[in-house]
Structures are given as structure tokens and as C-alpha cells.
Amino acid sequence: MTLQPVETRRDLRDFLVLTDQLYAGEPRYIPPLHAQVRAWWKGGVRLSVLRRRGQVVARTTLHTDAALDARLGRATQLFGLTEFAEDAAGELFDGIQAAAREGGRQAVFGPVSLLPNQAGGVITSGFEERGFIDSAWNRPSYPAAYEGYGFTRRFESDTWICPVPGEPVFAFDDARIEAERLRVHRGDRRRFREQLPILRELLNASFAQLGYYTQISADQLAAQTDGLSHLLDEALLLYLTKADRPIAFVLCLPDISAFVADTRGDLHPLNQLRLLATRSRYRREAVLVVKGTVPGEQGRGYMRLLSRELHAGLRRGGYHTLRSTYVERVNPGSAAQYVAMGGRPLHGYTFYGKDLT
Helix, strand or coil: CCCEEECHHHHHHHHHHHHHHHCCCCCCCCCHHHHHHHHHHHCEEEEEEEEEECCCEEEEEEECCHHHHHCCCCEEEEEEEEEHHHHHHHHHHHHHHHHHHHCCEEEEECCCCCCCCCCCCCCCCCCCCCCCCCCCCCCCHHHHHHHCCCEEEEEEEEEEEEEEECCCCCCCCCCCHHHEEEEECCCCHHHHHHHHHHHHHHHHHCCCCCCCCCCCCCCHHHHCCCHHHHHHHHEEEEEEEEEEEEEEEEEECCCCCCHHHHHCCCCHHHHHHHHHHHHHHHCCEEEEEEEEEECCCCCCCCCHHHHHHHHHHHHCCCCCEEEEEEEEECCCCHHHHHHHHCCCEEEEEEEEEEEEE
């Protein structure tokens, strides 16, 4: 068996429905959105499948990114959206490695969709807990498959789950708000496109020091947030200015994972209308997608102020649970807020790399 490129719409359908077969009857798996995968395919991302007797048994993407090459210090073959039947893992990894050597790559790294600061990863523990949007869930056999082939863990992390506190758990001296000219801004559905450049500036500045992070472009952010304004709970998108300069932010979303799983990731127009009509059902649990403070302002308690306001918004909205996308284990300061909320690690999380030289 060899990896074959997805060239036709039928190939694309086979690529998409593989997870319906691999995870049939498994409610903990949350599929990627079909519209996003189609957009990548139309945009030139190489989608590939592995067939056995005509049936797809594994899939992946094969792509590269010059900015991440510079960050990692070598020409790297990236792969993502990677799923496989247990007995097809070796052939799939052979194909990924062969593509890397053919392209003159020095290493392989993944799964990333399309970059580690966007989505991807493999969970290594917490398999009994369901997945959620913007995070991963996979069979317990996946880590052993990667590591048995010679992949090593990179950027080990955890996702987190926390109860929404009934009372404030983060204190902030309100006298500082006027003295330092601080102002908390909330999301605005009608002005969301105007707020995106502010969020991009904060995102790129806050994460620039992380080993896996590459600067996100305006086009990338627009694609990632397409349709977000319709689902946005304005109390869960906050950013802080100091003397009119943006310095910190936090973005949470209502957790629509159950709806995405129910529709198997196919949010076609009718399903989008269904989601909009029933979105109040998904205002009980939320996902903290990303938060950060710009260098030079870190360690001054500004995220505590935003977290206090975020939790107040969650309580007012009737939310009872907050999940967080992955936090690197070398960044305990970021996870400390979840501990203070009474939270706990949900899934062990990692990416995998393999040196080809």
C-alpha cells in the first residue's frame, strides 16, 4: 500500500468519512469541520489516503511551512488530520517518511492541522474523557503506534477541565484600574471583524516566545474565525487595554462539541441554521481557546483581572464547566489559574517528531 493523493471529490469524501468508520459509535471523538478540510484541499494542501483492497484505512495531510521550519531549525515535513486503522499505522508512517525524504526534508512533525498553534496533536491519557472543539481525541493505541515507529514526544502538554467558580477566586486591586488607565473590552458580534486585528496583534505578541508558535497572518485568522461571530458569546471574548494600548486577552467559546459530533463535522447550511436555532442549548459548557499577555506586561496580574471578568460572564450566562485547550507543561504559570479554580488535567497531550538524518 502507498499513500495516494486526494484528487477527486469522491477521494475527498472517502477521506472525510474514514473517521465515521474508525470511530463508529464513539461519542468522545469530535471530527474536524468538513468545510475547513475542503477549504484546505481547494487551497492546495495535499490530502492523502492509504487504501487496502479499495477501502481507505488511513489518511493524512502532507504540507510544509517555511516559518515553522525556521522555528524548529530544520526543513520539516508536516502531517495532520492523521487517522488510521491500528494495523495500517506502519504503512502510513512509511508513506509520510517517504514523502519527507522525497522532498528533501530533514524531519517529520505532527499531527498538526495545519500548524501546532492552530490545531492537531495526540492525546496520551484521559481517554475516558470526551474530546472537544479545537482539541484532539484518539484511540488509546495511537501513542504506542507513533512511539513504536520511532517518533518522540514534542511540546508535551495537558488540556484542563474546571468547574466555573460560584464566587470570585481571583482578586485584583480595583484602584489600579483608574491609576493605570485599564479598560476591559468585550466582544461585539456586529464589530467582530474590526476587533480581529487587535486580537491578532495580541496573539502574535503573547505567544512569540513559544517554541512551536509562528506568526498568524490576517488571512489565517480570518479563515480560522469564519462564522465565529454567529456563535460568539460576547461576555466570553475579552481584551484589556492599558492607556489605550492592548496588552492582554482571553477567548472562550460555547462548547458546541456535541452538535459537531452529532453532525459528524458536516456543518452544511441546513445544519448551520439548526445550530443557530438551538445555540442556547450549548451555553452550559465553554472552551477556553486561547489567552495571553504581551511581553513586558506579564506577571503584573492583568490576566487575573480578565479571568475575574470572564468568570463573572460565565456565571451570568449559566455555564457550569470550562475546558481549556492544551497548555505546555513547561508553562506552569498558565495552568496555575486552572488549579486555583479547582480544575484538573483532562487529557495528556503531545505532538510527535522524528529525525530523518
